[in-house]
Amino acid sequence: MQLNGLERFALGKLIAHRPSIDEALLSAATRVLERVRTPVGFYALIELPPGLCDLDHLPECEWKFRVGLQKRGGFFVCWPVGDSRLCLEAVCDGGLDAPSLATELLSEGAGPEGLREATP
Template identity: 35%
Template sequence: MQLDEVELFALNQLFNAHGSPDESVQAFHYAVQQRCITAAGFFSIIKCLHPSAHIQPRQEISKSFSHPQLKKGGMFVCWVEPDMTLCLEGTAAHRNWPVALVPQALQASVEGQR
């Protein structure tokens, strides 16, 4: 599966220290192996197909962010396994994760739970 715009946004937030889109975080460099909804957001397992200097094995990185639908904000967390598999999680600080920030492939299941 291809990266969703939410996953791409999260990876850019996490691995792009300068705030502008970088060649290292391009959608074609990744393949999504699995996505799921969690109690506080979503979780994706992503294979890095073209390693870059920005993403190193055995690395954990997190970043808080704000969104109009998250009054207390949210956080993206990513663990990089030795085989360059990325475990990406999006979580809300104190309320439900907004559907607008769920990868599109999972949005129907979120809306069906309500």
């Protein structure tokens, strides 16, 4: 399977500062090995093309968010699994499920007020 829009969005927020991984994510050889909806979001196991990026020094990355003016939100987290795989997980709170999250995050009307980085 190919990366979907929500997975690309999340990975862009999580690891945008790593050019070699960005390049690997754009590769047609990148595949989603497993995609599972969970009660609070989803997780995906992603295989990157071997040799195209270095996951050895990639720490676990987390990006917290809120959607709209309500207090609904959650976080994305990803971490390396071996040399060429990433696990990506989304955890939603406040009654926000994965399909609603995708709709809200990827809608054309989601401007700065629609999606905000959570403040501590």
